Amino acid sequence: MGKYSRPRGTHDVYAGAEKWEDDSVRWNVVESLWREICRIYGYQEIRTPIFEQTELFKRSIGDGTDIVSKEMYTFDTPGGDSITLRPEGTAGTLRGYLDSGLYARGGVTKLYYIGQNFRYERPQSGRYRQHQQLGVEALGADDPALDAEVIQLMLSFFRKIGVSRTVVKINSVGSSESRAIYLTALKEFVRPFLEEFSEEGKARFANNPLRMLDTKSPRELEILTDAPSLTDYITDDERVHLETVCGYLTAAGHTYEIDPHLVRGFDYYTKTAFEVQSPDLDAQNALGGGGRYNKLVEQLGGPPTAGIGFGIGMERVMIALQRLGAELPLPTGPTAFVVTLGDAARQAGVNLLSQLRDSGIAANIEYGGRSMKAQMRAANDSGAKYALILGDDEVASGTVQLKNLADSTQVAVGLDKVVGMLRGV
């Protein structure tokens, strides 16, 4: 309606939107359940800047990845620095962990975040150019129990908010050494079929061969069915690590699939990589994913520090929840809604509103000089428990009509008593 529209691939999030991925009320409920799960698992919040030095992302995510090669929002500042809007949460979190000296506390540091990410991708259902992730990073141990913990945290969160159907896929992407041997074998296998690959497939062959496995092209997938499997190239230590993680998950009653073709969009992963998908989403069906990155802290100039983390896509979670018909514990309306008729009552009503709010009672009023009927409709629409109605008679007698909006019963209450009465409601 206005002169400007929002940029392609973005969306507004506001109260009462029909699409759950646009509804700020539901976002708030899900975010508080997220914070609650993180508290239960012993994770503390980190908030990092929404932009960082471009080099941080290049160095960590990897030059050959789609994100770095074509999806970053990068610009030069007037001061001549190259800055990039954060495309994912891990790099900035680790930079913050090092910068702030958190790493010096020793032991395992467990962090969570809620943050906006920016990727210049082709927008489609569940894929935005600005999206929000809920994520964790656990730094300081290469313990398979920690891998199991973060996966369980993600699944506990999904269960808590009502994402009742999920598919867990898990793999080991080894280390850069074991992967190098595997990539040679993979390229040897693909070479005779390369002409049948798309331009993108060919580019991946040249720049980032592991990503060939992530193709959606039916022909490429068919060729790759018989490709060598990364799981056959990882070391014994890496294999045992994966088996141990799986053992913990099984013991906790989780089902999962080992998917030797699971690779994720970042170069930094080592050992465990995982993804949780939803059968209730469209093509972009990954609700969240993550993995271990045992070399990344070092790569960013820190001491050798093992780590593991994941990111969950907020918008996709909301789409899945709506499709599942989930019920979120939505907040209730205000306790009181003040309705006034006439100037004297308006003055008394505005005073009453302040007293209610000062006492911590959620209270509202309608503005714009609207009729009594319109004010009552607004009171009902707000979901308020009580309408507090004031007219000339009430002002004269120092009372207010307390109307229970659920059953329409009404009593006159002293103006000096009503705040005390509603405090306990």
Ligand code: AMP
């Ligand atoms: P990634 O950071 O690529 O590992 O993604 C983690 C999760 O973030 C994915 O599983 C998605 O749920 C979500 N996600 C990633 N990219 C987008 C996007 N462009 N739009 C919406 N959600 C996204």
